[in-house]
Amino acid sequence: MSAQxxxxxxxxxxxxxxxxxxxxxxxFWVLSALTIIELALGYFLYAKNGQLGDAVVLSTxxxxxxxxxxxxxxxxxxxxxxGDEVRNLIMTIIVPLVLFVWFIIAxxxxxxxxxxxxxxxxxxxxxxxxxxxxxxxxxxx
Amino acid sequence: MGSTAIPTGTKWWSGGKSPFNVSYGKVMMWYFLMSxxxxxxAFLISYGTIRFSVNNWADPNQVFNSFPFAGHxxxxxxxxxxxxxxxxxxxxxxxxxxxEGHQMxxxxxxxxxxLTIIGGAAFLGCQAWEWTHLLTGxxxxxxxxxxxxxxxxxxxxxxxxxxxxxxEMVNALQKxxxxxxxxxxxxxxxxxxxxxxxxxxxxxQELINQIASSEIHATHTGPIAFGGYFFGITGFHGxxxxxxxxxxxxxxxxxxxxxxxxxxxxxxxxxxxxxxxxVDLVWVFVFLCFYLx
Numbered sequence: 001m002s003a004q005x006x007x008x009x010x011x012x013x014x015x016x017x018x019x020x021x022x023x024x025x026x027x028f029w030v031l032s033a034l035t036i037i038e039l040a041l042g043y044f045l046y047a048k049n050g051q052l053g054d055a056v057v058l059s060t061x062x063x064x065x066x067x068x069x070x071x072x073x074x075x076x077x078x079x080x081x082x083g084d085e086v087r088n089l090i091m092t093i094i095v096p097l098v099l100f101v102w103f104i105i106a107x108x109x110x111x112x113x114x115x116x117x118x119x120x121x122x123x124x125x126x127x128x129x130x131x132x133x134x135x136x137x138x139x140x141x
Numbered sequence: 142m143g144s145t146a147i148p149t150g151t152k153w154w155s156g157g158k159s160p161f162n163v164s165y166g167k168v169m170m171w172y173f174l175m176s177x178x179x180x181x182x183a184f185l186i187s188y189g190t191i192r193f194s195v196n197n198w199a200d201p202n203q204v205f206n207s208f209p210f211a212g213h214x215x216x217x218x219x220x221x222x223x224x225x226x227x228x229x230x231x232x233x234x235x236x237x238x239x240x241e242g243h244q245m246x247x248x249x250x251x252x253x254x255x256l257t258i259i260g261g262a263a264f265l266g267c268q269a270w271e272w273t274h275l276l277t278g279x280x281x282x283x284x285x286x287x288x289x290x291x292x293x294x295x296x297x298x299x300x301x302x303x304x305x306x307x308x309e310m311v312n313a314l315q316k317x318x319x320x321x322x323x324x325x326x327x328x329x330x331x332x333x334x335x336x337x338x339x340x341x342x343x344x345x346q347e348l349i350n351q352i353a354s355s356e357i358h359a360t361h362t363g364p365i366a367f368g369g370y371f372f373g374i375t376g377f378h379g380x381x382x383x384x385x386x387x388x389x390x391x392x393x394x395x396x397x398x399x400x401x402x403x404x405x406x407x408x409x410x411x412x413x414x415x416x417x418x419x420v421d422l423v424w425v426f427v428f429l430c431f432y433l434x
Contacts (some may be wrong), residue, residue: 010159013151016144017243024240028233035225042218042433046202061434066226068429072422079236079418081411082171089161093171100182107186111193114258119196132298132362133285140295 015084025085034071038064170177173394174419176379181423185430186371186376188407199300199301199367201432204294209270214393221432224267225424231260232421234391239414247396250410257417261386268379272372279328281359283309288317289359291324296368302361310359314349322348329355371431378420388413 041064045057052060075085082090153160161168191220192198209220234256241249275294281381282292282300292300294355305313325349326340392413401407 006162008408010162010164012158012162013147014144017240018144019258021237021240024233024236028229031229032226035222035229038433039218039222046217046426049200049202062219064433065429068425071425075232075418075422077420079232080415086147086153086160086162089163089168089171092161093175093305096175097178100186103182104189107190108193111190114194115196118194120158132282132290132292132365134288134290136297137290137292140293140297 023078027074030074031071034067034074038067041067164408166412167415170415174415177419178423181374181426182376184370184374185426188374188430191364191366191370195364195366197303197363199299199363201434204275204301205271205432208275218432220267220271221428224264224271225428227240227264227267228261228421228424231257231264232418234260235414235417239407242381242401242410245402247399247402248394250401250407251393254389254396254410258386258389258393261382261389261417264382265379268375268382272375275371280330281325281357282362283313283359284362285325286316287313287344288321289313289325290317290321291328292362294368296372297365299363299365299367300360301367302363305359305361310317310353311361314353319348320347324353325352325357329357371375374427377380378423381423385413385417388416 041060045052045060082093147162153162154184159165159168205221206215206217208214208216234253238250238253238257241253265287278293279291280293280300281289282302283305284290292298294300317325323340326343329352330340341349394408395401395409396407401409412415
């Protein structure tokens with residue numbers, strides 16, 4: 001096994017690739033463990049369906065969401081090697097994605113606002129597409 | 142050429158070098174992936190908005206509870222976990238291929254590229270099964286005219302609403318035509334050969350009794366948007382997996398032909414790897430939004 005021997009004018013400082021595969025396998029187990037915890041929480045919600053308070057359900061879902069973000073972090077940082085890149089590159093990718101924080105807050109709030117309007121203002125904004133008509137079923141066949 | 146540690150206080154923007162310390166191709170791959178992340182993000186946020194705006198959404202544990210060859214066993218989350226592990230594992234083999242590329246080990250790159258391609262194909266096979274299962278599924282639901290019908294899950298219909306109450310079920314059965322009752326009774330026997338004949342000769346009341354006494358799970362229809370979002374987003378992701386598999390096959394062939402060895406580096410494997418990990422990354426969020434919560 002010879003070391004990598006190419007020279008690229010855009011790469012001023014060659015990254016160190018001498019490390020083994022230990023870290024890769026470690027991250028594989030971390031990702032698997034996080035997935036198993038997520039599934040366990042998912043089964044918990046399923047098994048206790050209807051018996052839990054809204055706050056418990058919501059906080060369990062938030063925990064699952066945080067575990068998902070942790071998985072995303074490990075995939076991007078280790079598998080995609082973004083963690084080994086220089087800070088300039090990391091920032092140019094991550095900073096624009098911060099916009100998602102606002103997108104998620106704004107749009108989900110908008111969605112639940114529609115729901116409240118439908119449920120409270122004399123159902124003036126009924127969600128019409130909830131019902132399947134006979135014609136739709138016939139035309140499918 | 143060995144590695145060089147980056148000296149502290151390096152002036153990245155003073156010219157003469159790339160401020161990102163990576164090749165043009167890799168920077169552009171990162172920007173493409175970032176824009177793709179916004180596309181997927183927009184889809185998922187749109188899905189979330191609609192889901193938040195209705196009172197009842199389809200319960201994933203009800204919709205995705207089957208497993209190939211397991212018949213009608215109720216196994217929520219099982220199949221999608223298998224798909225998730227397939228994709229995580231193919232991500233590991235991909236990063237191992239990149240690692241072998243750094244060591245200029247042609248045989249190692251070939252081996253791990255093959256494993257990655259197999260993982261991608263296995264995932265696509267799972268998705269094909271899941272789509273077929275939903276599109277050809279037979280689920281008894283009440284239509285807007287108050288009669289019962291047998292519905293699949295498509296972009297135009299969603300049978301996964303709330304369960305019908307006892308009274309609603311009785312009323313709906315009375316309204317439903319003889320032809321529909323026969324169809325529903327047939328789903329009880331899951332298409333057994335001689336059952337169909339036996340069912341057609343029954344009277345309306347006999348059919349109603351048979352259906353009412355069975356453990357049939359009849360529901361209201363759910364928000365139609367469910368099918369569009371599910372098939373749209375998993376389809377868009379599946380198309381990414383498909384193109385990833387095609388790219389990986391091309392990379393495997395180019396490795397086999399020795400193109401990268403001649404070039405002196407396996408950077409193309411790294412770039413294909415970035416795309417492949419991104420596909421895994423998106424699945425992590427699709428898994429969260431459609432199956433877990």
